Amino acid sequence: MMASDVPALRRIGGRKARWAILTASFLALVPLQYGIDVELRAHSKLEELLYVPSGKILRRLSLGHAGLLADIYWTRAVQYFGRKKLDRARRFDLLGPLLQITTDLDPQLVVAYRFGAIFLAEKPPGGAGQPEAALQLLRRGIVANPNYWRLWQDLGFIYYWDLKDYASAARVFHAGSERPGAQVWMKVLAASVAAEGGEIQASRLLWSEIYRQTENDQIRRSALDHLQALRAQEDLEHLNRLLWQFRQKAGHAASSLQDVVAAGFLPSIPRDPSGEPYKVAPDGRAGLSPHSQIDLRLLQ
């Protein structure tokens, strides 16, 4: 090695050391940020806070980008709802204000009224359990989008399903059926609800339409759960009638559905929509298997 190479080597060594220090500094940021995150999570009351609670003010501050801001708030509402649902939370304090801001920023964002109302109305832990807030949201949606008939459908649904107010539901379905472009089945629905409010047929018609129309997997899953619960309830009512007939004929209650099959009332033991066989409960009535995936509480 020549003497003239020494400063050059030192320079290279120095440069390498500087890069190493730089890399080490960046790596040191990782545990530091992790520590800050842990500390912030411990004081995470801030999460339930809206820095600007008014959509009207946000609209002014958006400088013409209110549509984009509405999309951001809607996404925030969806994420908030999804996180709370995963946590099986009973309170959804920010959901209403987030939806209010979203629709103030973009009153034509119908998806926020439609899905937002479902998020608000459904009972906890599936939703916020605030059907009145859902009605209010949908009414504002109807004022902003008077010709969009599906908002009437959603309004009627909340009256029907969550508030069990069948007269109002029938009235709303009828009003919606008069809107331009409304599907014919809205009239059928109005008549059906008016005639047999609370009956399984009307409920099935409603949930079937939701299942058919929605593009959202979560809502489709919920509609399917409700449809399956309705079918199970119908099956149970039928089985209870058969159990009663068996008792009349045999003079004693059936201890299992096998007895009913043996007596010729059924060809085989029927299964619920999740594939589990129905059972006879200790009280002598038909019931679901403990392994069944069907949740009859959805119908309460």
Add this chain to the structure above:
Amino acid sequence: MSRVASVALHTFKESVRERVLYNLIAFALLLIGAAILFGSISVGVEEIILINLGLSSISVFGLLMAIFIGIGLVSKEIERRTIYSILSKPVYRAEFIIGKYLGLLLTLAINTAIMTAGFYVALFYQKRSLSLDDLVVLEAVYFILLQLALVVGLALLFSCISTPILSAVFTFCLYIIGNLLNDIRWFGQETGSALVEKGTAVLYYLLPNFSNFNASAQVAHGESIPPYLLLANSLYALLYVGILLSASILIFEEREFR
């Protein structure tokens, strides 16, 4: 006319050489592309998000380009002392100003076209098809261009009378005020004071009303802009740009360069 065209072409070539321009376009295209991912974490608004984010990107990055290039249109020439050689040629000062304005407008129009093409590529990727209904977005893009035409006019005017930094501040402040004019006027009416009400009414008509051109949310829902509004806003921008250019020419003609 040919002199205006050569100043415009020169300005265009000079603007195109600005490296910041490419960074802004690249960032805008990146953001438009990111809208596809953003839409996937939301529910039922994938296309609306893409349109809103696309139009906002085109508008915001166009605004940044208009301000940062516009403020240097005249002041840079003075700073570099190239103004002397330009004015020593047979070019009227009015032609110089109009040429500068048209040159930057051409740059912005081409950049907007590139960003719009990027937006349509993203839309095609998301929808797997494009239809005639998607052309409604072009109406909002046209309004963005009208907005940019006004911003360039303002930047050019301030460039004739102030330093680049102050010109940027003034232009940006006027852009914000111009977006809030409806609220300023409403505030004046709410105060109950006749003087404040008249003052805010004067401001309302005097300052450029940028909120006239906000149509993104409307087209995101597939609604077309009424023809009257297209025509009236075009005339408004044309008239206002005419005023700004005339004022710039008047100021520039009175300036002495030693």
